[in-house]
Amino acid sequence: MKSKLNLDPKVIDSARSCAGRIAESMQIFIDRHTTVSTERTVLRLLGVDGVDDVDTPLPNVVVDAIKDGGGLPRGAAYWIGNAMIQTGLDPQAIAEKMAAGELDIMKLTMASKEDAEAKILPIVNKALEKIKAQTAKREDYLATIGEGRKPYLYVIVATGNIYEDVVQAQAAARQGADIIAVIRTTAQSLLDYVPYGPTTEGFGGTYATQENFRLMRKALDEVGEEVGRYIRLCNYSSGLCMPEIAAMGAIERLDVMLNDALYGILFRDINMQRTLIDQYFSRVIIGYCGTIFNSGEDNYLTTDDAYEAAHTVLASQFINEQFAVLANIKEEQMGLGHAFEMDPDLENGFLYELAQAIMAREIFPKAPLKYMPPTKYMTGNIFKGHIQDALFNMIAVWSGQSLQLLGMLTEAIHTPHLQDRMLSIENAKYIFNNARAIGEEVEYKQDGIMQKRAQFVLAEAEKLLHEIEAEGLFSTIEKGKFGGVKRPKDGGKGLAGVCVKDDSYFNPFIPFMLGGEK
Amino acid sequence: MKSKLNLDPKVIDSARSCAGRIAESMQIFIDRHTTVSTERTVLRLLGVDGVDDVDTPLPNVVVDAIKDGGGLPRGAAYWIGNAMIQTGLDPQAIAEKMAAGELDIMKLTMASKEDAEAKILPIVNKALEKIKAQTAKREDYLATIGEGRKPYLYVIVATGNIYEDVVQAQAAARQGADIIAVIRTTAQSLLDYVPYGPTTEGFGGTYATQENFRLMRKALDEVGEEVGRYIRLCNYSSGLCMPEIAAMGAIERLDVMLNDALYGILFRDINMQRTLIDQYFSRVIIGYCGTIFNSGEDNYLTTDDAYEAAHTVLASQFINEQFAVLANIKEEQMGLGHAFEMDPDLENGFLYELAQAIMAREIFPKAPLKYMPPTKYMTGNIFKGHIQDALFNMIAVWSGQSLQLLGMLTEAIHTPHLQDRMLSIENAKYIFNNARAIGEEVEYKQDGIMQKRAQFVLAEAEKLLHEIEAEGLFSTIEKGKFGGVKRPKDGGKGLAGVCVKDDSYFNPFIPFMLGGEK
Amino acid sequence: MGSHTTHSACETTTVDLTNVKPYGDTMNDGMMQLSFTLPVPYGEEANEAAKILARKMGLDEPAVVFSKDMVGFTYFVLYGKCQHTVDYSTIKVTKVEVDVMDRLECEKYITENIKRPVVIVGACSGTDAHTVGIDAIMNMKGFHEHFGLERYHGIEAVNMGSQVPNEVLIAKAIEVNADAILVSQIVTQKDVHIANLTNLAELMEAEGIRDKVILICGGPRISHELAQELGYDAGFGAHTYAEDVASFILTEIVKRKMV
Amino acid sequence: MGSHTTHSACETTTVDLTNVKPYGDTMNDGMMQLSFTLPVPYGEEANEAAKILARKMGLDEPAVVFSKDMVGFTYFVLYGKCQHTVDYSTIKVTKVEVDVMDRLECEKYITENIKRPVVIVGACSGTDAHTVGIDAIMNMKGFHEHFGLERYHGIEAVNMGSQVPNEVLIAKAIEVNADAILVSQIVTQKDVHIANLTNLAELMEAEGIRDKVILICGGPRISHELAQELGYDAGFGAHTYAEDVASFILTEIVKRKMV
Numbered sequence A, B: 001m002k003s004k005l006n007l008d009p010k011v012i013d014s015a016r017s018c019a020g021r022i023a024e025s026m027q028i029f030i031d032r033h034t035t036v037s038t039e040r041t042v043l044r045l046l047g048v049d050g051v052d053d054v055d056t057p058l059p060n061v062v063v064d065a066i067k068d069g070g071g072l073p074r075g076a077a078y079w080i081g082n083a084m085i086q087t088g089l090d091p092q093a094i095a096e097k098m099a100a101g102e103l104d105i106m107k108l109t110m111a112s113k114e115d116a117e118a119k120i121l122p123i124v125n126k127a128l129e130k131i132k133a134q135t136a137k138r139e140d141y142l143a144t145i146g147e148g149r150k151p152y153l154y155v156i157v158a159t160g161n162i163y164e165d166v167v168q169a170q171a172a173a174r175q176g177a178d179i180i181a182v183i184r185t186t187a188q189s190l191l192d193y194v195p196y197g198p199t200t201e202g203f204g205g206t207y208a209t210q211e212n213f214r215l216m217r218k219a220l221d222e223v224g225e226e227v228g229r230y231i232r233l234c235n236y237s238s239g240l241c242m243p244e245i246a247a248m249g250a251i252e253r254l255d256v257m258l259n260d261a262l263y264g265i266l267f268r269d270i271n272m273q274r275t276l277i278d279q280y281f282s283r284v285i286i287g288y289c290g291t292i293f294n295s296g297e298d299n300y301l302t303t304d305d306a307y308e309a310a311h312t313v314l315a316s317q318f319i320n321e322q323f324a325v326l327a328n329i330k331e332e333q334m335g336l337g338h339a340f341e342m343d344p345d346l347e348n349g350f351l352y353e354l355a356q357a358i359m360a361r362e363i364f365p366k367a368p369l370k371y372m373p374p375t376k377y378m379t380g381n382i383f384k385g386h387i388q389d390a391l392f393n394m395i396a397v398w399s400g401q402s403l404q405l406l407g408m409l410t411e412a413i414h415t416p417h418l419q420d421r422m423l424s425i426e427n428a429k430y431i432f433n434n435a436r437a438i439g440e441e442v443e444y445k446q447d448g449i450m451q452k453r454a455q456f457v458l459a460e461a462e463k464l465l466h467e468i469e470a471e472g473l474f475s476t477i478e479k480g481k482f483g484g485v486k487r488p489k490d491g492g493k494g495l496a497g498v499c500v501k502d503d504s505y506f507n508p509f510i511p512f513m514l515g516g517e518k
Numbered sequence C, D: 001m002g003s004h005t006t007h008s009a010c011e012t013t014t015v016d017l018t019n020v021k022p023y024g025d026t027m028n029d030g031m032m033q034l035s036f037t038l039p040v041p042y043g044e045e046a047n048e049a050a051k052i053l054a055r056k057m058g059l060d061e062p063a064v065v066f067s068k069d070m071v072g073f074t075y076f077v078l079y080g081k082c083q084h085t086v087d088y089s090t091i092k093v094t095k096v097e098v099d100v101m102d103r104l105e106c107e108k109y110i111t112e113n114i115k116r117p118v119v120i121v122g123a124c125s126g127t128d129a130h131t132v133g134i135d136a137i138m139n140m141k142g143f144h145e146h147f148g149l150e151r152y153h154g155i156e157a158v159n160m161g162s163q164v165p166n167e168v169l170i171a172k173a174i175e176v177n178a179d180a181i182l183v184s185q186i187v188t189q190k191d192v193h194i195a196n197l198t199n200l201a202e203l204m205e206a207e208g209i210r211d212k213v214i215l216i217c218g219g220p221r222i223s224h225e226l227a228q229e230l231g232y233d234a235g236f237g238a239h240t241y242a243e244d245v246a247s248f249i250l251t252e253i254v255k256r257k258m259v
């Protein structure tokens, strides 16, 4: 299809292959390392769950013991496989005995890597079956009750109380929402463990726990059957427990996951090495289970200017795409992020934004782009805010966005109230329907404001990618090229959880999940 | 300039010349008749003003006396001219004496038509000078303090109290309004006289009186100087006193006048003969004093469907244009009306509306089109309403509308509150600025939804005009072709005020105002 | 939270219908949104005035989230937590009590129970020129795919249109021997509708026909309660269809033995 | 009106600042707009509940102009006439009392009155990760064309960024011998900011440095009044610029003889 913005395919290809090289060179670093969270993820997939008597999750108990025993470079899978051989117990029983102080797996006789690997294989297969069953169930729902039309209406719930969240989520689905994202409580991303059980006391969001996932999944399946539309569930595979949450999500059939190492680095001050390593395993899981991931480029525009920094968003999308390719994620699962954050006082801001949104659509034609609403320039003037959201919705339907995170008129005030969500759904539905075919109907003036804007942003992004390739991703981040935020390679949270693998390290899931050797 | 909608110029020409023939044939009827209101207008222009001791306006006192005396076919100008000759008094003194019961001008010796005409000539000239001075003052303001950018932001005040209206109008101007329309009280259009003096008790609007015009004009000049923008004043030359109000407006420097016989016929059940005759003189005055008139086609869409009846709006615009041409009104003063009244639930309604708005712009390239906001589908849901208004504003800036009557989020609830007006101005300013160049930037798909829609509406309008030409305008209205409302030729209000002129009838203003003989 | 403490699982509170409060995102949080203008100059003091007012209204923790200078006036958007409660369980609303029949059922009802044509006269009376509402009820075409009374076999619907003086309306009703009068009132500014509706009811009393005719009013700001206060038999608000009115009239005719 | 009566010319009422009421389109009409949700099923009874609630809040003639079924909940838009009044004339707001100097004046003030570098440490403390606000105040670039404190000659601005534990913030202040601590709090859900700000003030007391440092908080939901209640020297809300804070700090330093 011809580019309506007259984008040069050669520039696109050049940017894309440059991003590919950036991702590959980072992958070399990633492949050499593992992290505590990555290892806890292996345990979770092997069925280790629950908490000890001081509420420490058992995956943490086990990995902490392995780490303390100096065994992390070999990977948790080995130690569990070995413990199974030596004790005859299953992984959960091993973890429980460790929590009870009755077993020290670091002190057992050590079998060979091959024997340990063989020992856990049946359990690995069982885990994969479980995930496949969930994926099949999603497909079954989609085939039977169907789904909403794109752009999907994506709203958040954030009461802090999972039971209250359920009420609000079901209400939202009845009003027309297609995707429910349960926002996490403030600062969960900085916890180096995943809390356990149903929770009722978050700040500005609700804890991501496996039980909470389960409760919400059930509620959405129920309401989805009621309204005759599969309702997708979204959460955050992000922060210090990135891959663990990906695994929990795979098991509980989450459909969408916010997942982006750069977000953690820039906005949560998480160490870049740690989170890039974690991101890899999390994406492998996400790819495997058919979840859509959302990257966090939209956030750059909350700290940097949407007009000035537009090319950083595009550059980051290219990189995120290539990281996803390496994790064997299909384009149809790549929810690359961007956002409507132009200053509303900018003359012709609507045209610039429209040009950029169409550009993203043309460059990533099959990706389920995630489009974020105005947040930065929202104020307590809810009436003005509601029309900022209306223009955002107009651009979304025009440029064919896929995941439309609905703007709330109360964005600058509080996390959404029941009525805010209803009004925002009404807003989107009205505009999507009323302007449905606009994208097909209009064309853009040759060398007009819009064509030039898109061509310029693409050119700048390509330039930035070449700079990053020359400089290396780590050092680019250190220089503050994304979101205007600088982070040191050895700073931030979680670096202590990183270690170099030894030669007999193995992660039993990755090869299967990639569908081949890796 | 090439039509972006691929409209066929031949169809446009055919429609236009057909409308021209319709207007001309109606003009033959008009030229043979006069009305009480037309004659009162002559008196007002001759300086007759004030009320008698039971508050009857003196123009009514005089014209009623002439009518009762059987002198209406000869026209008020003759009787006043004659009375001046016979009494040596000026028109105002004559009227006052008549009101006091001290003079019966029908019983005086009768001079010749030529002498009467000559006698009042100096007074006619004085009246014309007064009006020209006002027109010059407007031009001076525009040249010195300037004006707002198009689309002009046009808001209404409607408190019922002229002093309260002044407060609100000034506030609106400070918030950015370019045009203030003082809505008339309910049912003033049915009064066969114009109330006198400042008024404070209207229902859903304020009486149109000359003193109210003066008070508001002064307030707007003041605030215009304060904000550095000439603020236009709008009122209604409409209803049973159509030409009288046009004269008052000319004298008090109103800038915009709602003026459309068809509105009165269809929506106020005013007799069609009466109001078409009245309309002629009112338009001659309007043309002369540089006022913009607004026609009322928008109203059709409140009783008929905006999608189905779009061609009736266009047909009526063509007719209104031709009536204006006959009254010597320049295209730059033709505020032809249309409205954003598509059902918001209509799929692609935005595209149809956009096509129609651009079509109007292309067909009447220099006319200051008046674009009316959503009213019919507005509800008590003010949040939804605010975004309906946002889409309306989007189409306005896109299609280059001129007079943008701002939608109010509270349209379905009450006449505007101070804050409603502020929010609606904010809405329009935001969108006009943010999407300023969109009309130049986009083009429309060959034979797409939009092109086809506009071509279809034009073709239907042309067809309707040919039907009207064949059938006659009176009979077309009798059949309910406009707004779905049927009105009989001899029904409705005000027919008693119509009479056939006799041979020595003269209206001393029309020839001068047309700038030649008529 | 302690090192790894998670939270206790207490379910959401359920609503107490005897003590209902507004709901923002938690039961009984009382959250409400307000907007209004005060005739005071913009500034901190204005915000304070808005908050004081909100507190007097029973709002806890009022927050002015937006205020705007309107030169001598200040506009506010305010959120607060309403402390008043309502006993929903005891609310009784006076509603038009009738089982609504659809058009075909109405027609059958006339054939079976009334056995003569039913005559209904309607108008938008006084100075009101808004006919769309009364047309929606009376004219053939109806509204939202619900046919109007004109379409009903067995009903003679006389729609007099807009701006009909009450005297003229009554004269017509007498002339055609109407079973019911429908009067539409859309403009409510300064309570013109109250004055006009009261006048109509009084004129009917004066003419001595009040008891012989079913008198009904309607419009977006009309409620059955208001109608009854004004001495009408019924009042219909927004979203009324012809069948709602027809059902009421027909059952009244039978009830009152006007057959 | 009689046959041709016109109206008397009474001017608009002017505002009585001791008895201020909301203004819709007429002085003292009291008009207000509300929107809220009640946890009751949609219907006439729900509308009635909304009106009862509005009356309890002191609104006359409450009108539910829109209501929407939210399945078990009902959403309302309501207008009514507020009967409460506010005495605007006696309102006193606790404001940061300082004559704001611009950047150059601040710099001059330091040279003339303080004669040493002023050290200011800032952070977004606790779990709050919103740095845009504190960056706007502290970083070179500033905000809306107002440079930040880093740019001021004579000021040493140390911006510690986001999610800084209070302990770490205090340690830094002690280390650099800070004159002032700036703490930003944006997230206010469930009053996290109150807990965190209180904790910081207490820790400073415990460390014995509370009196030696000017302690300031800021954020969109922070007012000077709240700040003072929490034991802070000043609080700054939305639309603050670096010069507002700098002016306060510098004059305080002189006032407290910290020079």
Ligand code: B12
Binding pocket: B183, B184, B185, B186, B187, B203, B204, B205, B267, B299, B302, B303, B375, B376, B377, B378, B379, B410, B411, B412, B413, B414, B415, B416, C127, C128, C129, C130, C131, C132, C133, C134, C136, C137, C143, C182, C183, C184, C185, C186, C187, C188, C189, C216, C217, C218, C219, C220, C221, C236, C237, C238, C239, C240, C241, C245
């Ligand atoms: C269309 C319209 C007009 C058209 C009317 C055309 C016509 N022939 O009807 C025109 C353009 C002529 C017009 C003029 C004016 N209008 Co007007 N108009 C409207 C508008 C946009 C829509 C009304 C409508 O058609 N609704 C659709 C119908 C189907 O709904 P409905 O009337 O509620 O009827 C339903 C029910 O209420 C019920 N019902 C109604 N009547 C009856 C009767 C019976 C017996 C029963 C059983 C049921 C029933 O059943 C109907 C179907 O469900 C409203 C704003 C709005 N969005 O509501 C303003 C509005 C009603 N108009 C208003 C005003 C002030 C005027 C003017 C007075 C303005 C002026 N000063 O110039 C003029 C003059 C008219 C006059 N004197 O009456 C105000 C009224 C404010 C108020 N509450 O008092 C409104 C609310 C706009 C506003 N915000 O200012 N208007």
Ligand code: B12
Binding pocket: A183, A184, A185, A186, A187, A203, A204, A205, A267, A299, A302, A303, A375, A376, A377, A378, A379, A410, A411, A412, A413, A414, A415, A416, D127, D128, D129, D130, D131, D132, D133, D134, D136, D137, D143, D182, D183, D184, D185, D186, D187, D188, D189, D216, D217, D218, D219, D220, D221, D236, D237, D238, D239, D240, D241, D245
């Ligand atoms: C940008 C943004 C983010 C960015 C922050 C990036 C960054 N590095 O700062 C990102 C995307 C990371 C983010 C994340 C979250 N956010 Co956020 N975010 C916003 C947003 C859109 C804008 C805030 C902003 O930058 N304002 C612009 C600055 C310049 O204004 P300001 O902060 O008010 O600062 C001015 C004054 O207040 C004052 N000031 C501020 N601090 C100080 C300090 C001192 C000493 C002084 C003197 C003055 C001063 O001066 C400044 C200049 O004038 C707001 C919504 C909105 N439109 O307000 C939500 C918002 C603040 N976020 C919110 C939430 C809940 C979150 C999350 C917790 C959501 C979640 N669960 O995931 C997360 C986690 C963050 C955390 N734990 O803190 C809520 C807070 C609700 C509440 N009242 O509690 C808001 C209101 C959105 C919402 N409706 O839900 N967010």
Ligand SMILES: Cc1ncc(COP(=O)(O)O)c(C=O)c1O
Binding pocket: A184, A185, A186, A187, A188, A189, A236, A237, A238, A239, A258, A259, A260, A263, A264, A268, A294, A295, A296, A297, A299
């Ligand atoms: C990729 C990504 N992860 C996580 C988050 C949420 O942040 P946190 O859970 O760290 O508060 C966001 C917020 O937009 C995001 O974009």
Ligand SMILES: Cc1ncc(COP(=O)(O)O)c(C=O)c1O
Binding pocket: B184, B185, B186, B187, B188, B189, B236, B237, B238, B239, B258, B259, B260, B263, B264, B268, B294, B295, B296, B299
């Ligand atoms: C041409 C015209 N005249 C008059 C009016 C106002 O109506 P009235 O003054 O008759 O109430 C309108 C309303 O839109 C109109 O379009």
